[in-house]
Amino acid sequence: MQNPEVVLRCLAAKEPSYPFKRLYRNLYNRDFYLLASTKLAQGGAPARMDGAVIDGVRPLNIDNTIAALKSLSYQHRPVKWIAVPTAEGRKWLHPVPANEDALVLEVLRMLLEAIYEPHFLPSSHGFRPHRSCHTALLQINSQWQARHRANLIPLKAHEIVRNYHAHLSGLYRYYQLAHNVSVLNKFHYIMKYSCFKTLASKTKTSIRKVIRKHAVGGTFAVVYPTAAGWATQPLYNEGYKRMKFGTDDPGVDMLPDA
Numbered sequence: 001m002q003n004p005e006v007v008l009r010c011l012a013a014k015e016p017s018y019p020f021k022r023l024y025r026n027l028y029n030r031d032f033y034l035l036a037s038t039k040l041a042q043g044g045a046p047a048r049m050d051g052a053v054i055d056g057v058r059p060l061n062i063d064n065t066i067a068a069l070k071s072l073s074y075q076h077r078p079v080k081w082i083a084v085p086t087a088e089g090r091k092w093l094h095p096v097p098a099n100e101d102a103l104v105l106e107v108l109r110m111l112l113e114a115i116y117e118p119h120f121l122p123s124s125h126g127f128r129p130h131r132s133c134h135t136a137l138l139q140i141n142s143q144w145q146a147r148h149r150a151n152l153i154p155l156k157a158h159e160i161v162r163n164y165h166a167h168l169s170g171l172y173r174y175y176q177l178a179h180n181v182s183v184l185n186k187f188h189y190i191m192k193y194s195c196f197k198t199l200a201s202k203t204k205t206s207i208r209k210v211i212r213k214h215a216v217g218g219t220f221a222v223v224y225p226t227a228a229g230w231a232t233q234p235l236y237n238e239g240y241k242r243m244k245f246g247t248d249d250p251g252v253d254m255l256p257d258a
Contacts, residue, residue, distance in 0.1 A: 004032045004110075011114040026111055027069050027104070033062045036106035065100045076101050088244070133178040140183070146193035148201045157199060157214075158222040158233040164195040168236035176243040184240040192220070195235060 007026060014020070026032055068074035079095040086092050097105065113129070120128060125136035152160050168191055175181050196207045203210070214222050221234035 001029045001031050004029060004035045007032075008110060008114040011111065012118050014115070016119045020115065023111060027107060028066050030062050030066065032107045032110070033065070033103045036103045036110065039110075040102060040106055061100055062103070065104065069104075074104070076104075133175050134180050137175060137178060137180055137183045137187075140187050144187060144190045146190045146197060148197035149194060150201075152198050153202045156224070157202065158224040158231075160198055160202070161195060161214075161220075161222045161233045161235050164191055165234065165236045167191065169238075172236075172238075172240055176240075179242065181240050181242045188236075188240065192235060195220075 004026075007029075011020075065074065077098045079097050079101075081093045082096055083091040084094045117128065123139065125131040125133065125139070152163055155163070168188060171187070172181070172184060175184065193207070196210050199210045199214075200207045211220065214220055216223065216232065216234070219234055219237050221232045223230055223232050225231075
């Protein structure tokens with residue numbers, strides 16, 4: 001069997017266009033599962049594993065799992081749900097897979113991470129090591145600047161504002177569970193003045209005149225005619241408060257007959 005760490009380094013060294021073949025054969029390598037068990041143990045295995053601590057997996061279990069994969073009879077078992085206390089005093093339901101399933105998932109994660117991680121852009125933060133929505137918000141907070149967007153200038157004024165509104169509200173919906181979602185307030189300021197500059201460039205006027213023209217009831221909005229009468233397109237201004245969602249239903253993420 002090949003050393004799994006050598007295999008992972010070789011995968012990471014390939015060009016993005018390289019046609020990978022027979023990657024599934026790595027799932028038949030017992031050493032991959034031993035490496036996976038070590039990584040899971042280092043990452044707090046009892047919180048992710050069902051029953052016994054994963055460090056020191058029985059070889060028989062690994063052999064049985066590999067045999068099931070080879071015969072196409074392997075099936076992921078239903079996860080258990082445990083209640084994990086939160087800082088707010090509530091309990092968050094956390095899925096805990098069976099030991100063998102956790103090992104298979106970890107091997108797959110290592111393979112996919114080795115292939116794709118070297119080619120992600122610096123601006124990509126989702127499901128990457130040491131990156132999260134928190135690091136994405138920090139990057140946004142430190143790098144963005146208010147500039148006009150030339151590609152939006154051909155649009156009508158209300159369409160420009162609608163574009164910025166959609167970006168701001170959509171970004172907030174995506175990050176509203178993040179602990180540091182409030183850093184979007186600075187991003188909001190940057191996007192707001194980018195919108196002002198884009199409208200000013202379109203109408204060849206000053207930002208001050210743009211703000212004065214479209215001030216509606218203490219907010220910024222563009223009033224425009226439609227077939228049914230006048231309509232108003234506001235710029236998002238509803239704040240960036242962290243939302244707290246949760247459920248006590250352990251079956252909320254389970255599919256029927258899965």
